[in-house]
Amino acid sequence: MPREITGFSNPLVKQVRGLRDKKNRRAEGLFLAEGLRILTEALDAGIPPKMLWHAPEGGAHPLVQKLARETEATGGEVFVTSTDILSKLSGKDNPGAVIGVYPEMLTPLTALDRATSGIWLVAERLRDPGNLGTILRTGDAVGAGGLILIDDCTDPFSVEAVRASMGAIFTQKVATARWPEFVSWLRSAPGQLVGTSLNTDNDYQDPRYEAPTFLLIGNESQGLPEVYEKECDLLVKMPMMGKADSLNAAMATAVMAYEVLNQRRQR
Amino acid sequence: MPREITGFSNPLVKQVRGLRDKKNRRAEGLFLAEGLRILTEALDAGIPPKMLWHAPEGGAHPLVQKLARETEATGGEVFVTSTDILSKLSGKDNPGAVIGVYPEMLTPLTALDRATSGIWLVAERLRDPGNLGTILRTGDAVGAGGLILIDDCTDPFSVEAVRASMGAIFTQKVATARWPEFVSWLRSAPGQLVGTSLNTDNDYQDPRYEAPTFLLIGNESQGLPEVYEKECDLLVKMPMMGKADSLNAAMATAVMAYEVLNQRRQR
Numbered sequence: 281m282p283r284e285i286t287g288f289s290n291p292l293v294k295q296v297r298g299l300r301d302k303k304n305r306r307a308e309g310l311f312l313a314e315g316l317r318i319l320t321e322a323l324d325a326g327i328p329p330k331m332l333w334h335a336p337e338g339g340a341h342p343l344v345q346k347l348a349r350e351t352e353a354t355g356g357e358v359f360v361t362s363t364d365i366l367s368k369l370s371g372k373d374n375p376g377a378v379i380g381v382y383p384e385m386l387t388p389l390t391a392l393d394r395a396t397s398g399i400w401l402v403a404e405r406l407r408d409p410g411n412l413g414t415i416l417r418t419g420d421a422v423g424a425g426g427l428i429l430i431d432d433c434t435d436p437f438s439v440e441a442v443r444a445s446m447g448a449i450f451t452q453k454v455a456t457a458r459w460p461e462f463v464s465w466l467r468s469a470p471g472q473l474v475g476t477s478l479n480t481d482n483d484y485q486d487p488r489y490e491a492p493t494f495l496l497i498g499n500e501s502q503g504l505p506e507v508y509e510k511e512c513d514l515l516v517k518m519p520m521m522g523k524a525d526s527l528n529a530a531m532a533t534a535v536m537a538y539e540v541l542n543q544r545r546q547r
Numbered sequence: 548m549p550r551e552i553t554g555f556s557n558p559l560v561k562q563v564r565g566l567r568d569k570k571n572r573r574a575e576g577l578f579l580a581e582g583l584r585i586l587t588e589a590l591d592a593g594i595p596p597k598m599l600w601h602a603p604e605g606g607a608h609p610l611v612q613k614l615a616r617e618t619e620a621t622g623g624e625v626f627v628t629s630t631d632i633l634s635k636l637s638g639k640d641n642p643g644a645v646i647g648v649y650p651e652m653l654t655p656l657t658a659l660d661r662a663t664s665g666i667w668l669v670a671e672r673l674r675d676p677g678n679l680g681t682i683l684r685t686g687d688a689v690g691a692g693g694l695i696l697i698d699d700c701t702d703p704f705s706v707e708a709v710r711a712s713m714g715a716i717f718t719q720k721v722a723t724a725r726w727p728e729f730v731s732w733l734r735s736a737p738g739q740l741v742g743t744s745l746n747t748d749n750d751y752q753d754p755r756y757e758a759p760t761f762l763l764i765g766n767e768s769q770g771l772p773e774v775y776e777k778e779c780d781l782l783v784k785m786p787m788m789g790k791a792d793s794l795n796a797a798m799a800t801a802v803m804a805y806e807v808l809n810q811r812r813q814r
Contacts, residue, residue, distance in 0.1 A: 321791060410677055414795045421798075423788030444795070451790045483814050518805070519812060521690030523718045524588060528681045528711070531688075531801040534794070538785070538802045545786060547750050 282339070282348065282358040288365060296331065296369050296381060302435050309384050311437035313449070314370050316343055319380045321447025323350055329380030333359045335366055338377045347378065371439070384437050387453045389428065389465050397425030398491035399540050401533060402462070402473075404430040404508060405499040412436055413444025414530040415497065419452045420445075422537040425492070426453030430462055463511055466494065475504050475512040476532055484516040489540045500529045549606070549615065549625040555632060563598065563636050563648060569702050576651050578704035580716070581637050583610055586647045588714025590617055596647030599625045602633055605644045614645065638706070651704050654720045656695065656732050664692030665758035666807050668800060669729070669740075671697040671775060672766040679703055680711025681797040682764065686719045689804040692759070693720030697729055730778055733761065742771050742779040743799055751783040756807045767796045 285292060298304040299312045310330065313319060319329065320343055328350040338344045339360065348358045369379055394400065401419050406412050412427075412434055419427055427436075433456070435441065442449050457465070466473060472489060475496040496512060498504035509515060518527065518535055527535070552559060565571040566579045577597065580586060586596065587610055595617040605611045606627065615625045636646055661667065668686050673679050679701055686694055694703075700723070702708065709716050724732070733740060739756060742763040763779060765771035776782060785794065785802055794802070 325790060414798060417791065417795055418798055420789030420791050421785075421787050421794050446793070446795075447791050448789070485809060485814065518688075519808065520688050521808070522687030522715070523592060524684065524687050524714055526684075526713070527688050527801070528684055528713075528797075530795075531681060531685055531797065534798040534801050535805045538805075541786065541788070542752060547752065 282360045285359050285361040285365065288368065292359070293365055293369065296333070296379070299381065300371055300439055302438065305384065305435070305437055310381050311384055311442065312370070312439055313380045313382060313442050314372075314378070314439070315443075316341070316378050318442070318447045319347055319378055322380065322382065322450040323347060325450040327382065327450050328354045328356060329382055330356045331359060331381040332356065333361055333366060333369060333379040334377060335363045336360055341377070344378060385454070387426065387455045389455045389457045389461065392426060392428070392453060392455055394425065394469060394471060394492045397423060398493060398544060399424045399537060400426060400428065400492055400494045401497065401537070402428045402430060402494050403433060403497040404459075404504060406433040406497065406529065407500055409434045409438045409440035410444045411500065411528070411530040413441040413449070415533050416445040416448040416452050418530065418534045418537055420448035422541045424452065424537065426455065428462060429454065429456045430459055459508065472514065473512045474514045474516060474536075475509055476536060477504065477509055477515040477517060479509065480515040480517050482514070482516045484518050484536060484539055487514055487516065489543060491544070493540050495533065495536050495540070497529055497533050549627045552626050552628040552632065555635065559626070560632055560636065563600070563646070566648065567638055567706055569705065572651065572702070572704055577648050578651055578709065579637070579706055580647045580649060580709050581639075581645070581706070582710075583608070583645050585709070585714045586614055586645055589647065589649065589717040590614060592717040594649065594717050595621045595623060596649050597623045598648035599623065600628060600633060600636060600646040601644060602630045603627055608644075611645060652721070654693065654722045656722045656724045656728065659693060659695070659720060659722055661692065661736060661738060661759045664690060665760060665811060666691045666804060667693060667695065667759055667761045668764065668804070669695045669697060669761050670700060670764040671726075671771060673700040673764065673796065674767055676701045676705045676707035677711045678767065678795070678797045680708040680713075680716070682800050683712040683715040683719050683721075685797065685801045685804055687715035689808045691719065691804065693722065695729060696721065696723045697726055726775065739781065740779045741781045741783060741803075742776055743803060744771060744776055744782040744784060746776065747782040747784050749781070749783045751785050751803060751806055754781055754783065756810060758811070760807050762800065762803050762807070764796055764800050
């Protein structure tokens with residue numbers, strides 16, 4: 281049965297609200313996701329929340345009822361609370377009716393099975409949580425195996441990244457690694473490392489990409505360090521017709537990932 | 548000569564800070580851009596600021612000096628102020644050393660010359676300022692003629708949209724229109740209206756797009772209204788291999804716009 285939570289001072293409210301901070305997420309190994317669409321996406325991927333929070337009126341929605349059943353059936357807890365408290369938990373005026381608390385699910389680099397997909401995304405020092413989430417969502421769209429975060433990237437479990445992923449945080453595997461560790465793992469088996477760069481004349485549509493392709497995405501403002509570019513098996517560039525000489529990192533990833541997909545799919 | 552501004556209570560500080568609100572932008576016809584890269588992009592596009600704000604240490608930078616010279620040469624004013632006041636103006640801890648105030652530059656729909664480019668972007672009820680700015684940046688990258696904002700879109704002159712555009716707000720023409728007004732203008736001359744949709748089996752790589760192509764982007768969560776889809780000359784869909792059945796609106800725009808560009812460019 282759902283528990284009713286009425287007070288802002290309830291320690292559970294404080295705990296869940298605390299998950300908006302990275303320090304608390306890391307300490308508890310938990311993160312927040314908001315909104316019926318994302319929570320349903322998670323459930324479809326076989327992942328019910330540890331805690332489900334909804335407002336009394338939300339309980340009438342069949343998808344919320346299904347989420348609540350699955351949460352309780354797997355040992356999680358369901359809390360019914362006011363819209364005011366939900367807003368406080370999410371930090372938004374409209375928390376999208378439901379909030380879920382999930383265990384952080386990083387996959388160890390060495391546990392990634394590169395044979396499961398022909399496309400993997402690799403991001404280096406990505407700073408913007410919206411970009412990270414959007415890249416996860418693009419990974420889901422092109423059927424990538426997952427996202428490998430190199431060096432110090434923004435947290436994939438932040439509220440902003442989870443929201444921008446639109447549920448792909450639950451469907452894409454996420455691993456973290458330092459660069460030398462990644463290179464050593466990458467070279468332990470076949471795989472083509474492809475970087476986008478301004479330091480090449482190689483048009484991105486010219487090569488035939490080899491599976492599994494690892495698409496390496498550089499930091500938003502600085503791009504890839506030179507030694508990282510040197511490690512790539514292939515550097516390519518996208519045509520830029522405009523005044524500015526760059527694309528947003530998430531855009532460049534989408535255009536590259538669709539090129540790789542397009543070379544391989546049947547139409 | 549630059550004017551020195553030392554007090555938070557200076558009415559100019561209040562005026563410039565006020566431009567973070569849409570109401571004030573509209574009332575004054577002015578908007579804010581931050582950061583040397585974007586301000587330099589604007590200058591390269593022939594647009595100096597009406598007001599240039601920088602910290603004393605910023606005055607040593609040759610690009611800031613060039614901006615200051617051009618600002619004064621075109622009748623604008625240069626203000627030197629503290630980092631604290633710059634932070635207050637920008638609402639960020641690190642305001643990127645320089646802030647410019649610019650006149651809002653909407654182009655009337657009927658003043659757009661569709662012959663100047665083979666690609667135009669058209670967005671309908673776009674809600675997220677980051678998406679809007681990123682779409683402008685993509686437009687710049689593919690050499691689009693501009694962006695037409697249909698019905699109630701988020702403000703292209705908000706601080707977030709301008710920042711995400713990375714200067715493309717100065718290089719891309721921006722027009723606003725209600726849907727019937729847009730359709731009437733569109734049909735007054737040749738032009739192919741292309742929408743992305745889940746309600747079609749038409750693969751986005753199958754058609755040969757006809758110039759000028761108008762790429763119609765729907766609202767982030769609802770996509771295009773049915774009557775808008777019906778008006779399209781062509782509906783296409785991108786392959787989705789994942790669990791979620793959608794791409795971020797700005798991603799979809801980038802993938803579509805590069806397809807149109809790729810069909811036409813020489814390699």
